[in-house]
Amino acid sequence: MQGEEHTVLATDLPQTSGERKQPVIAVQGVSKTYPLGRRSTVEAVRGISLSVAEGEFVMITGRSGSGKTTLLNLMAGLTHPTSGRILVDGEDLWGLSDRQRSAYRNQRVGFIFQFPSLIASLTAIENVLLPTMFAPRNRRLDGGPARQRAEELLGVVGLSDKLAARPRQLSAGQQKRAVIARALMNEPSLLLADEPTADLDEQTEQEIVAFLCQVQQTRNLTIVMVTHAGELLRVATRAMEMSEGTLRERIDS
Amino acid sequence: MSFGALVLRNIGAAGFRSAVILACVALVAGFALFTALVTEGSDQSLSKAKQRLGADILVVPKGSESRVQTALLSGRPTTAWMPKENLGKIAQISGVQRASAQLFLASLSNASCCAVSEMFMLVFDPATDFTLQPWLEHELGGPLKLGEVVGGTHVFVPEGDDFIMLYGYFLTLKATLEATGTGLDQTMFMAMDTARDMARISLSRAEKPLEIPENSITAVLVKTADGERHAVARRIQQDLPGVSVLERPDLFQEFGQRINVLTKGFFAVLAVSWAFATLTVGLVFSISANERRREIGVMRALGSPRHFALRSLLAEAALLAGLGAALGLVLTYCGVLLFHDLLASALDIYFLLPSLADLGILLGQILALSTASVAISTSLPAFRMSRTESVSLMRT
Amino acid sequence: MKFLFLPAIILTLGLLAAIVPQFTDCASDGLSITLANGKTIPMKCHWSARAEIAVAVPILGIALGSAFSRRKETVRILSMLGVLLGVFVILVPTTLIGVCGTPGMTCNTTLRPAMIAVGSLIIAASLGMLAYNEFRGREEI
Numbered sequence A: 001m002q003g004e005e006h007t008v009l010a011t012d013l014p015q016t017s018g019e020r021k022q023p024v025i026a027v028q029g030v031s032k033t034y035p036l037g038r039r040s041t042v043e044a045v046r047g048i049s050l051s052v053a054e055g056e057f058v059m060i061t062g063r064s065g066s067g068k069t070t071l072l073n074l075m076a077g078l079t080h081p082t083s084g085r086i087l088v089d090g091e092d093l094w095g096l097s098d099r100q101r102s103a104y105r106n107q108r109v110g111f112i113f114q115f116p117s118l119i120a121s122l123t124a125i126e127n128v129l130l131p132t133m134f135a136p137r138n139r140r141l142d143g144g145p146a147r148q149r150a151e152e153l154l155g156v157v158g159l160s161d162k163l164a165a166r167p168r169q170l171s172a173g174q175q176k177r178a179v180i181a182r183a184l185m186n187e188p189s190l191l192l193a194d195e196p197t198a199d200l201d202e203q204t205e206q207e208i209v210a211f212l213c214q215v216q217q218t219r220n221l222t223i224v225m226v227t228h229a230g231e232l233l234r235v236a237t238r239a240m241e242m243s244e245g246t247l248r249e250r251i252d253s
Numbered sequence B: 001m002s003f004g005a006l007v008l009r010n011i012g013a014a015g016f017r018s019a020v021i022l023a024c025v026a027l028v029a030g031f032a033l034f035t036a037l038v039t040e041g042s043d044q045s046l047s048k049a050k051q052r053l054g055a056d057i058l059v060v061p062k063g064s065e066s067r068v069q070t071a072l073l074s075g076r077p078t079t080a081w082m083p084k085e086n087l088g089k090i091a092q093i094s095g096v097q098r099a100s101a102q103l104f105l106a107s108l109s110n111a112s113c114c115a116v117s118e119m120f121m122l123v124f125d126p127a128t129d130f131t132l133q134p135w136l137e138h139e140l141g142g143p144l145k146l147g148e149v150v151g152g153t154h155v156f157v158p159e160g161d162d163f164i165m166l167y168g169y170f171l172t173l174k175a176t177l178e179a180t181g182t183g184l185d186q187t188m189f190m191a192m193d194t195a196r197d198m199a200r201i202s203l204s205r206a207e208k209p210l211e212i213p214e215n216s217i218t219a220v221l222v223k224t225a226d227g228e229r230h231a232v233a234r235r236i237q238q239d240l241p242g243v244s245v246l247e248r249p250d251l252f253q254e255f256g257q258r259i260n261v262l263t264k265g266f267f268a269v270l271a272v273s274w275a276f277a278t279l280t281v282g283l284v285f286s287i288s289a290n291e292r293r294r295e296i297g298v299m300r301a302l303g304s305p306r307h308f309a310l311r312s313l314l315a316e317a318a319l320l321a322g323l324g325a326a327l328g329l330v331l332t333y334c335g336v337l338l339f340h341d342l343l344a345s346a347l348d349i350y351f352l353l354p355s356l357a358d359l360g361i362l363l364g365q366i367l368a369l370s371t372a373s374v375a376i377s378t379s380l381p382a383f384r385m386s387r388t389e390s391v392s393l394m395r396t
Numbered sequence C: 001m002k003f004l005f006l007p008a009i010i011l012t013l014g015l016l017a018a019i020v021p022q023f024t025d026c027a028s029d030g031l032s033i034t035l036a037n038g039k040t041i042p043m044k045c046h047w048s049a050r051a052e053i054a055v056a057v058p059i060l061g062i063a064l065g066s067a068f069s070r071r072k073e074t075v076r077i078l079s080m081l082g083v084l085l086g087v088f089v090i091l092v093p094t095t096l097i098g099v100c101g102t103p104g105m106t107c108n109t110t111l112r113p114a115m116i117a118v119g120s121l122i123i124a125a126s127l128g129m130l131a132y133n134e135f136r137g138r139e140e141i
Helices: A068-075 A098-107 A124-133 A143-156 A172-183 A202-219 A230-235 B003-013 B015-053 B065-074 B085-092 B133-140 B192-205 B229-239 B253-291 B293-301 B307-338 B340-347 B356-387 B390-394 C002-024 C044-068 C072-096 C106-136
Strands: A005-009 A023-036 A040-053 A057-062 A083-088 A109-112 A190-194 A222-227 A238-243 A246-252 B057-061 B096-106 B120-124 B148-151 B164-166 B169-176 B187-191 B219-224 B243-247
Touching: A023 A068, A023 A222, A040 A068, A040 A083, A040 A222, A040 A246, A057 A068, A057 A202, A057 A230, A068 A190, A068 A222, A068 B390, A098 A109, A098 B293, A109 A172, A124 A143, A124 A172, A124 B003, A143 A172, A172 A202, A190 A202, A202 A222, A202 A230, B003 B015, B003 B307, B015 B065, B015 B253, B015 B307, B015 B356, B057 B065, B057 B229, B065 B243, B065 B253, B085 B096, B085 B219, B096 B192, B120 B192, B133 B169, B169 B192, B187 B192, B219 B229, B229 B243, B253 B293, B253 B307, B253 B356, B293 B307, B293 B390, B307 B340, B307 B356, B307 C106, B340 C106, C002 C044, C002 C072, C002 C106, C044 C072, C044 C106, C072 C106
Parallel strands: A057 A222, A057 A238, A109 A190, A190 A222, B120 B187, B148 B169
Antiparallel strands: A005 A246, A023 A040, A023 A083, A238 A246, B057 B219, B057 B243, B096 B120, B096 B219, B148 B187, B164 B169
């Protein structure tokens, strides 16, 4: 029936071998536990398994405190899982050295944070150029070509007249656009977006999401986006729900 | 953008804090240089003064030892007299290689506009002198003629004149001695015959005649055989009870002790201020690093390696320390150079400024020490930051 | 308000250039030249001190002018004049008029080095003002 939702566990989905693509990232039985004071702990993520194929737009909804941000942080290699594995191109992310993980984050992942994450002392274009500073030497885009690319990206997100602006001179929406441009600077294959439209007005929210869809289609970018706004699910190729540390697929029947 | 540009931008973004660190380091580095210049300079000064006298033993009238040493160090003239026959008696003592008499005289105070005023005149006997004569032979090719004098660095011929006039007598300044930083720099050295000729002329030409008591001398300089200095000093004291015997190491002891006290005081203040400045800078950087936790976490997410935070904070600390120290060192040296005479007079000590090579080494040492101190005090918060997990950094 | 910082420094330095020499020349120590006819005249450090007033007054004018002028061109010219006058503050007691020769005299231990220091700082502050004006200065009317 239309309008009813059925909850299916992500691991229950049948694998269609003819349509199987190499997963961009595979989370296998991952849990993450944080200490809470001296004697107790909290399990933010419980035994989650998730495969994200190339070109997918996965949207994860859930209430505040359900573990969505922790899952994204795990996928980005920003925090060590308490158990389980995170495979990138078949390799265990936490089997790599810190340098290799940093290179993974720099070259393969673009991250859009929920909080304002532009560096306050840098201009918009300098913020967008920041990922190039950390790129491995043989992959680094320097000087003129880097600046040109940064200007293009800022133009694409509608900030071509704000190159020299400091974050405090930009609105919340403009800052979010600059962060998106920064996330795309090193042409990542995976974009992780943590509530990219939080604290934005409805119009700006629509514009940001539309832009993400455009980028996903034109660049065949894989996006995993976390949001509390259920109404955005319509643009996703796959919708999932997180609750108390567990992840389930949402299927509208 | 480059790493260097990012470091500079971070420094500029925390303008007030950066200025505080810069000022802290500048003050301490400047004080360290001041302390080093004064302590090493005064050591060198005293050493050169002893060298200028050139004697192993200085024999002066009993009770005048303090005045005589003050006169030699400060350049403020004094007179003291003992029988000339003491010279002969001293020369006979076993272990004495050479003995030479000197007279201490003074010019009239405020003799003329902008010329040397109240100058100390040290009169030597060219026949027996063993301190100045060798230098005169080397520099001038022979002894001083009648009417010729040599002076310390502060003795000069008044502008527009060809001679120095003292007691109505015209003196020719033949040469200038190397600086000692003491009153010997404003001392005039002349031979006995010139002094006596001046005394004779002054009777008719000077406002007040120069009086040189007959058969009197002020001091006897003694050169001893190697290793016999102390024994000779005892023998002289035994044979001539009316004199005071000053051995070379004990010369200017009072001033040496005063400098020691001053030095200890300076070093104590320096140690305390250095420790305080290091702690302050460490604290300021700790606060700064804490405030930038989220920023550092974001950079980790963008792909910066773990050690980037450490490198970045240490680079900022080193740059601020280096600039601060350089500023403090330059300003302090310029100040000491400009106000050297005023400082010497205010502190009542004598100090020479070091040669360029020695100064360069000193500046390098203080600069390195300042930068290292600040880097060490910053390393703990920086290291802690680099070991913290990215998500913890971003969580505020 | 930031721009008032440098003019304020130049104003202070100008006041120092005018005032300090009046209390550090030999006349303030009670010293003077007695001529053969018994008359007393001041030593040359006294004239240096007077000359410093003549140099300091336009420096004060430059400081005030820079503080209140809204024209970039005006501040540029005033800054350059400040540099020139700073040079004169140094030259007066060293070369142009000079001070007494005796090392221990106040004019030598204090007046001369103080004016060298003040003059150098006036030059530095004026150059700073020039640079600030060029790169971040005010809009022209």
